[in-house]
Amino acid sequence: MRILLATDAWEPQVNGVVTTLRRTIEECEKLGHEFHIIDYNQFKTVSWPDYPEVKLALGCYEEVREIILDYEPDAIHIATEGFVGMAARRVCQEFKLPFTTSYHTKFPEYVSARLPIPLSVGYAFMRWFHKPSGRVMVATPTLQKDLESRGFTNISPWTRGVDTVTFRPNLEPIFGDLPRPIMTYIGRVAVEKNIEAFLKLDLPGTKVIVGKGPQLEELKAKYPEVVFTGPRFGEDLARSYADSDVFVFPSLTDTFGLVITEAMAAGTPVAAFPAHGPIDLIPGSGAGAINDDLKVAIEEALQIDRKAVRAYAEKFSWPECAAEFIRNLEPYPEPAKTKLWTKLRQLPRKIRRKKTNAA
Structure with missing residues (x-):
């Protein structure tokens, strides 16, 4: 398939x-699919006021529309709810093009941690964005x-993978003679990550x-x-993962937490609160501990067999993640709607032909 991906999160950003x-x-791409990516780097941007790494694309609708119509995609996926995502959504709504979305970040909690905006307002926006x-x-x-x-509505699972080649046990130590146990947090140092719950x-x-x-x-x-x-x-x-005695994940706002599986791949047990992500990954895994008291979770995680942790991480697969993504790209899977899907998918080509003839 020719897949168009619209996202406000892209390189050189480093995040899940x-x-x-x-x-x-x-x-x-290994399976033969082709991608065209629309991201913030292609437009004039401003930085989020207290977070310069986060870029907001300004006035990008017309360019996004041209890119989508020129590319003639077989499927459109909108990965984020930012300005690029909203522009792509508007194009799809305007030309009645089917599309899918993904929910990566607890955006309402993210915003409420920084601005005096109620969660109810944030979730109203998110429902509006994802409804079509x-x-x-x-x-x-x-x-x-x-x-x-x-x-x-219309929610479907999309699993995650982990790089078990890069992240592995028994690497050369990196923390030197620091007193043990070494308890490590790896990730963005920001208020929504709840890091102080660990540090205090x-x-x-x-x-x-x-x-x-x-x-x-x-x-x-x-x-x-x-x-x-x-x-x-x-x-x-x-090496930072592998040389830690326990990986601490205090976040209450993540939807998965790739760093959790990266730590596990290194054989390092994870301690976390029973929040989204940890509560699905850790219980019954033998690879970590969750508790409303983070100190208790850390103490329990320190007792876990590191070989068991690595074995659990090996169950996660990026190829399976990709296969599930492809399966999810068909928004109208019922046989009765196949003709509708085909008709809508061909619409960009018809629009391009009209534009060419008019010229």
Whole structure:
């Protein structure tokens, strides 16, 4: 298929959404599918006020419309709810093109953590955005149930994978002689990640934060005893996972948490709250512990067999993630609607022919 992907999250950003999209595209291309990506880099942008890595594409509707009509896609997927995503949604609505969406981020919680905007307003926007979608792809059953309870429809599962080659046990240590146990958080250093719930705990050993973000300087000043390494990539990132005694995931706003499976692939047990992501990944896995008391979860995780943790991570597959994504791209799967799907899918070609003839 010729697949058009519209996203406000893309390289050089480093986050779970970008990793998921990039790895999914790589695996889909191995199956013979073709992608055209519309992302914020193609337009004039401004930065989110307190988060310069997040870019907002301005005045992109007309260009997005031209790209979609020129590409003549067989399927359209809108990955994010930002300005690029809204422009693509508007084009699909205007020309009655079927499309799918995915729910990667708890956007209402993300915004409410920064601005005085009630969650109800955020979820009203998200329902509006995703309502016309043929399928809303979500990573976990718990998130699906939560969204359905909030009035979302057409929800389908879309699993995640993990790179078990890059992230692996028994790598060269990277934390030197830091007192053990080493308890590590890896990811964006931002208020919505709830990192202070981890840093304020009275624990033996060393707390390590790997990453950058808008809250970094504040936390460094407030917790001088914590080791802040800054961001790490490639082999250094893999070594950071593997040399940790426990991986701490305090977030309450993630929908999956790819860092959880990356840590598990390194053989490092995970401690977390019973929130979206951890509550689907950890219970019964033998690879971590969840508890409303994060300190208890950390203490329990430290007792887990690291070989069992690695074995659990090996169950996650990027090829299966890609296969599920492709299955979900057909918003009208019922045989009775096949003709409607074909008709709508051919609409861009008809529009292009009319434009050419008019010229």
